[in-house]
Structure formats: structure tokens, C-alpha cells
Amino acid sequence: MSVHVTPIRVYLLIFGALMVGTLLTVWAAFLQLGAFNDIVAMAIAVTKATLVVLYFMHVRHSTRLTKITVVAGFLWLAILVGLLLSDYFTRGFLAG
Amino acid sequence: MISDAKPDRQTWGLDHQFDSVDQQRESSFLGMWIFLVTEIMFFGGLFATYIVYRGQNTDGFVAGSHELDITLGAVNTAVLIGSSLTMALAVWAAQTDRRKATVWFILATILLGGVFLGVKVVEYGAKFEHHLVPGPEFHWPGPEKTESVQMFFNLYFLMTGLHALHMIIGIGILAVLAWLAWRGVFSASNHNLVEGVGLYWHFVDIVWIFLFPLLYLLGRSG
Numbered sequence: 001m002s003v004h005v006t007p008i009r010v011y012l013l014i015f016g017a018l019m020v021g022t023l024l025t026v027w028a029a030f031l032q033l034g035a036f037n038d039i040v041a042m043a044i045a046v047t048k049a050t051l052v053v054l055y056f057m058h059v060r061h062s063t064r065l066t067k068i069t070v071v072a073g074f075l076w077l078a079i080l081v082g083l084l085l086s087d088y089f090t091r092g093f094l095a096g
Numbered sequence: 097m098i099s100d101a102k103p104d105r106q107t108w109g110l111d112h113q114f115d116s117v118d119q120q121r122e123s124s125f126l127g128m129w130i131f132l133v134t135e136i137m138f139f140g141g142l143f144a145t146y147i148v149y150r151g152q153n154t155d156g157f158v159a160g161s162h163e164l165d166i167t168l169g170a171v172n173t174a175v176l177i178g179s180s181l182t183m184a185l186a187v188w189a190a191q192t193d194r195r196k197a198t199v200w201f202i203l204a205t206i207l208l209g210g211v212f213l214g215v216k217v218v219e220y221g222a223k224f225e226h227h228l229v230p231g232p233e234f235h236w237p238g239p240e241k242t243e244s245v246q247m248f249f250n251l252y253f254l255m256t257g258l259h260a261l262h263m264i265i266g267i268g269i270l271a272v273l274a275w276l277a278w279r280g281v282f283s284a285s286n287h288n289l290v291e292g293v294g295l296y297w298h299f300v301d302i303v304w305i306f307l308f309p310l311l312y313l314l315g316r317s318g
Contacts, residue, residue, distance in 0.1 A: 003191060006188065023306075027318040041310075042309070049305050053298075056298045056301075063122055070133075073132070073136045076137065081144045085147065088148050
């Protein structure tokens with residue numbers, strides 16, 4: 001396996017997508033969507049972060065060992081946040 | 097592909113503990129990612145804390161968010177994304193053996209990082225002026241509970257402060273990297289240090305991609 005050199009065109013495209021995402025998230029923050037405001041903001045942030053990880057950080061063209069390391073990192077973060085929230089936001093269920 | 101003879105190893109920039117250039121590169125890449133996974137858990141704990149406290153003090157957190165300057169936050173987001181682009185281009189230049197371009201793109205990254213920190217200083221200054229820095233000087237005139245709003249600013253300063261610290265460290269490392277690149281240390285077969293520092297810089301960008309909506313944008317529509 002030799003080094004995969006990402007062409008400049010791809011970097012500029014990703015940069016453009018990230019800028020559009022930033023404008024989109026500011027615009028969407030002022031829409032009246034109720035609880036969906038938070039979901040839209042986080043969905044845009046996750047999309048932007050994914051683009052950075054895959055293209056700027058070259059994970060798309062890395063080995064499987066690296067890919068599984070990256071996925072494991074975010075998976076453990078999801079476990080941390082998921083279990084924490086399932087505790088805090090269900091405490092009221094018992095008090096009733 | 098590569099013989100064990102010393103001159104070849106030197107030409108390829110291959111350290112003695114590795115068998116090939118590819119193995120050396122993959123070790124560097126994987127090692128850096130394992131460090132970044134620890135960073136994900138580090139910032140992740142703070143994000144989790146923020147979500148829990150926001151759930152418990154939603155009024156105070158929404159009121160606190162409204163005190164932040166959305167324009168400065170958005171401009172800084174754009175500046176940081178721009179610095180990620182120049183960093184990615186620095187790695188590209190190193191991969192394709194363009195010594196001077198590597199140096200220039202690293203310097204551009206440092207410059208944009210400096211602009212980000214400068215804007216942050218302006219924002220922090222405004223918080224001091226408006227008595228929004230947690231501590232004895234903290235004052236909240238609104239109807240929301242003072243402790244709730246203060247908790248928002250505790251987390252605001254903790255999270256953006258740690259993020260800024262990562263950027264200051266990053267700028268220091270980039271300065272050394274620019275000097276090494278100028279001396280011609282990197283080549284198409286070994287530019288692993290440029291790539292590794294790039295990963296760190298992009299990670300810091302990702303942290304901000306989440307900080308911006310969490311701190312500045314949530315609760316704006318209400």
C-alpha cells in the first residue's frame with residue numbers, strides 16, 4: 001500500500017461543504033422547530049465532523065486497523081453519553 | 097522494496113525499528129489516532145456534563161447562550177475550518193515533496209489559528225465587562241436563577257478555555273513543524289510528523305464544530 005494523495009479539488013470541495021454547513025446551522029437555529037432545533041444542530045455538526053474525519057484526516061483511505069480504532073473511539077463516547085443520559089433523564093419516572 | 101543497507105534507509109527516512117516506509121507511516125498514523133481517542137473521551141466527558149446540566153437548568157443555559165455573540169462565533173468557525181484547509185494542504189504539499197509550499201501552508205495555519213484566538217480574547221473581554229465570568233463579580237439581572245446562568249458560563253469558560261489551550265499548544269507545535277519543513281526534514285516517503293500534527297489540528301477543529309452549536313446556537317429560536 002502506498003500513500004494515497006488526496007487531490008486539492010477534494011479538499012476545496014470539503015471546505016466548501018463545511019462552510020455551507022456552518023451557514024446552514026446558524027440559519028436553522030432561528031427556525032421554530034421546537035425540540036427538532038437541537039436535533040438539526042447536532043445532525044449538521046455530526047455531518048461536518050464526519051467529513052473532516054474521512055477526508056481532512058484521511059481515514060477514508062487508511063487501513064482497517066485505523067478505521068476500527070476511530071470507530072471504537074466514537075462508539076465508546078456514545079456509550080458514555082448514552083448510559084449517562086439514560087440515568088439522568090429517567091430519574092423522574094420513579095419519583096412519580 | 098527497501099534494502100537494509102544504511103544509505104537507503106537514510107534516503108527513505110526509515111527508522112531502524114521499522115521494516116518498511118509503509119509500516120512506519122501506519123504506525124505513526126495509528127499511534128496518533130490512539131492519542132486522539134483519549135482526547136475524544138476527555139472532551140466527551142465535558143460534552144456529557146454540559147448536556148446533563150443543560151437538561152437540569154435549561155432556562156439558565158438558554159439565557160446564557162443569548163449573551164454570546166453569534167456573529168463572532170460563526171466567523172471563528174469559518175476561520176478554524178479555513179485553518180483546517182490550509183493544514184490539509186500543508187500535508188498535501190509534504191506528500192508531493194513541495195518544501196516551500198509546506199512551510200507557507202503551515203504558516204497560514206498558524207496565522208488563522210492566531211486570528212481565532214484573537215477573536216476569543218475579544219469575546220472573553222466582553223464577558224468580563226458584562227460581569228458574566230463566574231466568581232464573586234458574577235451578576236445576573238434576568239429572571240433566571242443566577243446559579244443556573246453561572247453554571248452555563250462555568251462550562252463555557254471550561255470548554256472554550258480547554259479548546260483554546262489545545263490551539264495554543266497546536267500553534268507552538270506548528271511553529272516547530274514549519275522550521276523543520278524549512279530545513280527540508282520531510283520527504284514524500286517520510287512526512288509522518290506533518291500528517292500527525294495535521295490530525296491533531298483537525299481534531300481541535302472537530303471539537304469546535306460541536307462547541308459552536310452547543311454553546312451559541314441551542315435555544316435561539318425560543
